């Protein structure tokens with residue numbers, strides 16, 4: 001049976017600013033998105049009849065039509081009236097509901113994989129437009145790399161690659177609802193906003209310390225109000241040599257940027273946070 005194997009890479013936010021609430025209920029954002037090496041693996045196989053089957057190695061994600069990978073397959077089957085189906089095997093490595101776009105990454109991988117299996121001939125831009133129908137982070141997960149995201153997150157402009165750097169990610173043993181965090185945000189009381197253009201300049205110069213100094217996510221205050229220990233996790237990473245640390249997306253994952261893999265490994269092994277998942281990854 002014809003099958004394709006894909007990697008679905010996670011993302012972190014280097015900056016995340018929220019400008020205002022839009023009439024459509026979403027928030028206007030300005031954020032720098034960065035693809036990282038942490039990834040899920042998917043195997044998509046052709047099924048002779050119109051059926052979508054999700055086979056996941058994790059009980060933490062839905063195995064039916066609530067799965068974002070299922071929604072992506074359904075979207076293309078209906079759009080192109082495909083007279084066949086797919087089985088989607090998902091091997092999860094990305095922590096779920098962690099602020100790392102795990103579901104969005106899987107959905108983007110399904111769009112790419114089905115484009116290949118059914119020879120739809122869709123460009124990256126066309127796949128990103130389908131991604132927009134699935135969720136705000138999906139267009140970036142289709143594009144990958146480093147990008148400035150505006151609008152709901154679908155207006156993307158590619159940025160130069162950031163300098164190679166390692167990350168330590170701390171994922172606490174609970175998840176956070178993105179929707180609740182956005183809806184709890186008091187936009188008029190945001191004390192510190194990212195200096196997005198300054199960070200873009202640092203990226204263009206390949207200045208890792210400048211990037212790290214510019215890390216800023218306005219959603220932190222909302223999630224930290226519920227989980228104050230996350231603020232401590234940021235400090236612990238910096239005390240262990242991180243150039244900078246930040247919560248990714250709506251959280252709860254907090255990450256630190258380290259110059260080398262060895263620095264990241266040393267920091268990670270010195271952390272003892274019962275119940276937390278501690279991962280090492282890299283940017284670019």
Ligand SMILES: C[C@](O)(CO)[C@H](O)COP(=O)(O)OP(=O)(O)OC[C@H]1O[C@@H](n2ccc(N)nc2=O)[C@H](O)[C@@H]1O
Pocket residue numbers: 013016025026027028029031099101104134135136137138151152153178179180182183249250
């Ligand atoms: C927090 C980020 O992950 C940062 O990259 C994204 O902004 C959220 O991306 P996402 O999880 O793919 O978001 P979606 O699944 O499309 O939306 C989940 C919910 O988050 C809220 N949401 C999301 C994106 C956005 N720009 N404004 C919002 O208010 C909406 O209530 C939405 O119903």
Ligand SMILES: Nc1ncnc2c1ncn2[C@@H]1O[C@H](COP(=O)(O)OP(=O)(O)OP(=O)(O)O)[C@@H](O)[C@H]1O
Pocket residue numbers: 060061062066067068069090095096097098099100101102103104106107137178249250251
């Ligand atoms: N393939 C999937 N992988 C992970 N979560 C999925 C998937 N399909 C559906 N979900 C659901 O989507 C919700 C969000 O999961 P996800 O891992 O995408 O969160 P996230 O990383 O915080 O996303 P974002 O950073 O975009 O806000 C979870 O509650 C999960 O049950």
